[in-house]
Amino acid sequence: MSTRLPPGPAASSWAQTWRYWKSPAEFVRRCHGEFGDRFTVRVWPFGTIVFLAGHDDVKTLVRSDASVFQAGRSNSFAEMVLGRRSVFVIDDDEHARTRALMMPAFHGKAVRDQVELMREITAANLATWQVGEPVRALPHMQAISLEVISRNVMGLDDPERKERVQTAVLRLLRTGSAFDLLPGYDRFPRLHPARLRRKRPRDRADALLREQIAAHRSDPRLDERTDVLAMLLRASDAEGGWMSDQSICDQLITLLLAGHETTATGLAWCLERLVRHPEVLAKAQQAADEDDHTYLDAVIKEALRARVVVPEVGRKLSREAEFAGYRMPAGTNLWPSIELLHSSTDGFPDPEDFRPDRFLQRGALADWVPFGIGNRRCLGATFAQVESRVVLREMLRRFEFEVTDAPAESAVPRHVTRVPGDFATVTVRRLRSAA
Template sequence: MTVVHGSTKRLDRLPPSPRVPRVLQGIGFSFSRKWTVDQVTRRCGNVFTLTLPVFGRSVIVADPALAKQVFMANTDDVGNIQPNLSRVLGPGSVFALDGTQHRLRRKLLTPPFHGKSIKNYERIFEEETLREAATWPEGQPLQTLEPMMRITLNVILRAVFGADGAHLDELRRIIPPWVTLGSRLAVLPMPSRTMGRFSPWGRLAAYRRRYDDLVDRLIDAVRADPDFNSRDDVLALLLRSTYEDGSAMSRQDIGDELLTLLGAGHETTAATLSWAFERISRHPEVLAELEAEALTDTNEYRQAAILEVQRVRTIIDFAGRHVYAPSFELGDWVVPQGYSILVAIAQVHRRSEEFPDPDRFDPQRFVGQRPTTFAHIPFGGGTRRCVGAAFANVEMDVVLRTVLRHFVIEPTDAPGEKTHFRGVAHTPRDGGKVVLRRR
């Protein structure tokens, strides 16, 4: 035991671990991780140790102050979680990079997802919402998750890939089954071989070969476009961009990065929107406020509602890091080299200290004020915070506004939908059902 800055630091042990066999810890986390983490948090507090499949010995953090320590740590000491989604997305994905390489790639990716660039995409957000909504039934339950998945997919294919015509149609055929399969495989140990074309990994590899061929043809088409220098899709912006040394991204890296932007921004944004419809249909006072605001040019309450949906129905429930330093001080604990640290986002979002009556859905708590930085972290935090966060936020805002302007959502007193875990995202189990009528 050592005294540091006048306080006692426990340097002789890790955070506590539940008195449950390690194999049961892993099974519980794999099949019902929100429930498992809730149970362990009640018994062990806001920081504890578990042994997990894929990640091994891990420290789980459910406290904003400790989350800040993890997110703001020197990236040489605490870096990219291992393994990560690059197993599915490719070695050129930003998920695969660390340190200087990661910083330079983020610098290249940031401009297309901020300010004026996103403003240019608002028309696409609205067009795709109206295109999808044209076939929605009136007066009968509509499962919103799949329509939202199609909207967010088409938005990304147009705004990010710059695809149209035959390229757009082919990507629409390839991407949905790839996302579904990739999401399920992302949380499983990766075999050393694909195990043949009839195995899940073999099918994923086959989708990837078709995708790589299509992206190669799409890059050629974009470069050959007479308006190449004025195009505002992300693919064109990446093709025109260079690193500080004047070098450009390779075709393989561009393909991996486009797939990353799609994989990270397609299902997660759709799930948040589906939860938004599920939540507001069960809170008539919130729905009435949103409907009134949608007829104006303001969006303060709608933004507050989106923040509250992200809080009470967290889509991605963990953000992870890997300890590379010999040890890492975390609050009163010291985490050894080789451990994973997982920030339990869903538990951070439900702390009564930051959010009184945390189970209550109340957008008013965010009206006129932004949430505390490390108490509300749907996009993660620090240097690895989602680069497309602003893009997703504007997309959700425009989609929700468009639906509210063209449809009446019927309130319901049905029980709230339970959560379904799809491998990466947590979605409404019944698909976010609502009953709509055209205005």
């Protein structure tokens, strides 16, 4: 058993840090070209990161002991926004229990019950688009997905409370600053400057969410409600109120932040790709008219493959452990690269092509992992795919888009996602009769 880590750049960690932050995607691609599917880099403030781009390594990681290869620990940077009990930052039994309680709200039938509301929200937004003028699709997609999360997930029907909650949670998200990068959060979380800066916005968001929880509890129609908050309250009450109100606040903030920008970005990329691929656009339009879910789903999957929303996921070693023939010290980060997996020619022949048909063929595409892997795979994956299908279908039925031979939009980092550099600018050529 080797005690060394996989190979990687010989440059100092300062030089690597500089190159990484200058352009993370380019740095990772270069290292992959030079060192292959498994390489080690040293980047402040993360420390040692072993990138994984090989199918077998990712499979091994999925089967590894989750109490050693910890995702919550790797995601701990998000704790100051999401809260200590967020499903995203916890590990072990607490994670398994919280996830099990939340899961039923995100299963197929529960999500299908949400479709009509998603459609109404989409239609209201699309009604504001102007024909013949360039539209930045990304902010529209964000508005739609924020509304969907607020209504379908948080059950915020009251327009005034909805707006106050949205403002408070988005303010909390935007309270980021250079303080976030200061070390010491793991040792002194309560005294860390980044935490102190967020205390007031977080308290404000909590107070509003507690109001919303209380309003739901006293709703005589709680049993009939289909929103995720109602399902969480029912599930927790059935288990003797196992989840505290504070924990429920943490999950609601997590769902809003994890669910809205990601879905919006995926949809924006989908449009950006479609207007540059007229044949695919024509087929997608026909699929929308005929309500052919299979082809629309394939378009969405291919967009999520070709333009990753989240470039990688993280696991951090809670103790020294063996992996892929290496003995890795405690604290090592393992980052399966979604971006590299999605551009592998083994998994996806001609990966540069935008070809939804690859998702129509039989057989699972094991390297397709836009929603992450294993016991931490995105809780909202079905929700996101159904919402994307509803929004895409509505857009294609309502609008005929101008196709373009403009160069592809660049991918620009934003929070944990990569968004289209021109906000997925498209032009509606005309309204269609199917609208």
